[in-house]
Amino acid sequence: MESIPVIPLAAGAGVLLLLAYALTNPSAKSLALFAYNCFLKPISKSSSNQQVALESFYKGQAQVYDRTRSKLLKGRELMLQLCSAHSKKIQNLVWVDIGGGTGWNIEQMNEYRPISSFKAVYLVDLSPSLCEVAKDRFKRRGWKNVHVLCIDANDFVLPDGVSGIDLVTMSYSLSMIPSYYSVIDKMSSLLSKDGIYGVADFYVQSSASMMGKSGTVGGQVLRHVNWFSRTFWRLWFEFDQVYLDSARRDYLEYKLGSVKSLNFRNKALGGIPYYVFIGTEKDYSSDITNRINAAATESPYLAPVSPNVSMQNLKGATEKQVAEIQSKGYQAAIINMERNCPYPSFFYQREIWRIYYDFDQPKYNQFAGQYIYAFTWEDPREDIAILNIQPTDTMLAITSAGDNILAYACMDKAPRRIHGVDLNPHQNHLMELKLASMRALAFEDVWKIFGEGKHEGFMDLLSKKLSPHMSSHALQYWMRVGPKTFQGQGRGLYDTGSTRWALRIARWVFKLAGVERDVVELCESKTMEEQQRIWKERVRPALFNPVVTRILVANPVFLWKALGVPLNQASMIDGGILRYIIDTIEPLISRSLISTDNYFYYLCLMGRYSRDNCPDYLTRGGYSNLAKRKSALDGIRLHTDTINDVVERIRPGSVNHAIVMDHMDWFSPTGTDARDEIRALNKALATGGNVMLRSSSTQPWYLRVYEEEGFECRPAAVRRPGTSIDRVNMYASTWVCTKKWSCDKSRVEGETEEDGEKLKTDIRKNSVTSLKI
Structure with missing residues (x-):
């Protein structure tokens, strides 16, 4: 008599137990149906009937589709x-959801915008089984304005009384439509003037296919998918007749203007690449004229080429008009x-804040995907007083973290135009976040994000x-x-950027020195006497410890990576770094209370x-000035470029003040x-205009x-x-350099040639380099 094999029996029992579990547990049953239909069940290969192929795939899983996706x-x-x-901005929207399946998208949209507020919603899908699920869903909801059409998207026609589609969405359907180009053609042709086209889908793409396109498609962060992932995911999804070839997304971005283009990885499932695209009709968006005129005035052209120029009639512009256009954005x-x-x-x-730049340029690669400064270190109170800023002024300033630009913009009588310039794209990303927050958020949300540096609802506010x-x-x-900056367990916004290491x-x-509580007390001091006592007796000995100063303060790597002080600037400091830092901090303790009148050091110590x-x-007053006065924000332009490149595109003599911080020390x-930059600033500034700068030296070499140069x-x-x-008090000196003559002219306008030469001679005789400081 043969023995009964134990292992096969055990395996069989295991299979029976798994089967019983799958039949009794709803989640397990859904997963089993999903796995069978996606990985085991053969799909119809009919080449003549896409509906048959889709129904063969979805019929067995229609009832569990939403639970498994x-x-x-x-x-x-x-x-x-x-x-x-x-x-x-669009009221009574008409929405068409292509490949809407079970209607999940429409039900989800109700969380963000009531479906009852739409004029009409059309779900278009080829699978009868999925459409039945959608009909049942909408019936339960009682939505009379939602219509389920079990048809090919190419057969959709506008109903009577509907002149255009305000919203088209394709949620993981573009990759399943064989004639995707005709569907995109048709739906984009039906899009209304201000209509929006939204797509979420899988993709695979190489950076080689993106050459020269980044400016068009809105950047290419995470756009590249490596060879292995491209090959693996494309083959994997093709088993279910889902096609990830890059041509689908390329054609979408060719037919539509890219409003937003975002790339992601589904890390929970092996890093599947997916994207979210928001587009609009590429020629006739009503915002195009506004943007065209902004491009013409961006740097700052004080008037557009023509008040009626738009993309629709730009082809008819004369050669002279086009030749006068200096903007890189206009040229692109x-x-x-x-x-x-x-x-x-x-x-x-x-x-219209952000000015066009080509993300592909190698000069942007040096910034390693982050900004350096999460806050601005210069004191704008002094800038405003020294320059006597007027509402008729046009200003140019280094963006940095944007705090000072916003300080100028929220003045009761703000300058008419402020140009923020920064070669680091991420500094301008931070500034954009601040501008958008002022435009769209309530004060308390703004305070949490930028005052406390943390907001658990940040990602919701962002989207x-x-x-x-x-x-x-x-x-x-x-x-x-955003999630790791403002949400979760991180320390918040002010623990980001390269300077986070110093803090x-x-x-x-x-x-380590056991003075954490003393630092808090220092920042909470109510009187100067209390502040000075805590500093002198408890905090100063810990901060100026010989070991700390030798290892950190005198270390050039620490100076650059943590404090943003390059070697050229460090070499301009007299008396050594330690003496310089002591001379920086010591006088502040007697100047003003950190707790109420020095937000720079309060932030550094308290985070x-x-x-x-x-x-x-x-402040509530500053926020009110920015949020309620549209012109205050509209007057700001952000340039992602060098100062030289920006001012080369500025109409000569149109800037009143340029604030270059300590930039020239570098x-x-x-x-x-x-010299090249000074000549460029001379060209941009009006006669009598000022360059304001700070330096680590009391007598900077470049003043001569x-x-x-005039x-x-x-x-x-x-x-x-x-x-x-x-x-x-971080800098040894602050200087104002006033333009007296153009460096390419012999005299100031309105003067005789002799007057101009005499003025040059007088200034040289009184050279600041000969001042006894």
Whole structure:
């Protein structure tokens, strides 16, 4: 008698138990049906009937479809949120959801915008089984304005009384439609003037196919998919007749203007690449004219080429008009127009703050995907007083974290135009976030994000409220870093950027020395006497410990990576780094209370601002000036470029004040960079206009270059031992260089040639380099 095999019996029992579990547990049953239909059941290969093929795939899983797709089909909620946010201005929307299946998208949209507020909603799908699920869903909801059409998308026609579609969505259906090009053609042709086209889907793409397209499609962060992933996921999904070839997304971006283009990875399921796209009709968006005129005035052209110029009639512009256009964005738009391609994504944004830049340029690669400064270190109170800023002024300033630009913009009588310039794209991404928040958020939300640096609802605010007011590049950045910056267990906004290392090390030193509580008491001091006592007796000995200063303060790597001080600037400091830092901090303790009048050091020590000790834009009055005066925000332009490149495109003599912070300390005395930039500033400034700068030296070497290039230089403040020149006191001097003549002319307009030469001679005789400071 043969023995009964134990292992097969055990295996069989296991299978029976799994089967019993699957039949009795709803979740397990759904998963089993999903696995069978997706991986085991043969799919009809009918080449003549797409409906037969789809029904063969979906019929057995229609009832469990929604329960099995939440982990796989990522980005649907985000796509719907962005569609809702970007179509807020449109009333009585007509919405067509292509490949809408079970109606999940429509039910989900009700969370962001009531379906009852839509004029009509049409769900178009070829699978009868999925359409039946959708009909039952809408019947339970009682929605009379939602219509289920079990037809091919190519057969859709506008119903009587409907002149156009305001919203088209395709949620993981583009990759399943064989004749995708004809569907995109048809639906884009039916899109209304301000209509929105939203897509969420899988994709695979190589950066090689993106050459020269990043400006058009809104950036390419995470766009590249490596060879293995491209090959694996394309083959994997083709088993279920889902096609990830890049041509589908390419054609979508060719037919439509890219409003937002976001790339992601589904990390829960092996890193499947997926994207979210928000587009609009590429030629006739009503915002195009606004953007065209903004491009013409961006740098700052004080009037557009023609008040009636728009993309529709740009082809008819005369050669002279086109020749006068200096804007890089305008030039890119003309090139794309000639190729019948969409215009750069910047042209399809609602706001006109961010100026076009080509993300592909190698000069942007040096910034390693992050900004350096999460807050601005210069004191804007001094800038405003020294320059006597007027509402008729046009200003140019380095963006940095944007705090100072916002301080100028929220003045009761703000300057008419402020140009923020920064080569680091991420500094301008941060500034865009601040501008969008001022436009779209309530004060308390703004305070949590930028005052406390933390907001657990940040990602919801980003997609639902902030996204329409941001460029595609900036939105992609904050989608990627927003959760770890503002939510979760992180320390918040002010523990980001390269300078976070300085603040972290300071906290580590205080903790090691056991003075953490003393630092808090220092920041909460109510009197100068109390502040000075705590500093002198408890905090100073820990901070200026010989070991700490030798390892950190004198270390050039620490100076650059943590404090943002390059070697050229460090070499300009007299008396050594330690002496310089002592002379910086010591006088501040006697100048003003950190608790109420020095938000710079309060932030560094506490990691956040307080309600009564913060930058001007975070006060209720400053917020009100920015949020309620549309012109205050509309007057800001953000350039992602060098100062030289920006001012080369500025109408000569149109800028009144240029604030370059300590930027010129970074130049080498042996190079020509300083002179080149000074000449560019001379060209941009009006006669009598000012360059305001700060330096780590009391007598910067480049002041003589300013004099030689047509400027008169005077010290606005020079730091002496034991004194402070402002609430930061980080710099040894502040200078104002006033343009007296154009460096390419022999005299100031309105003067004789002899007067001009005499003025040059007088200034050289009184050269600041000969002043005894």
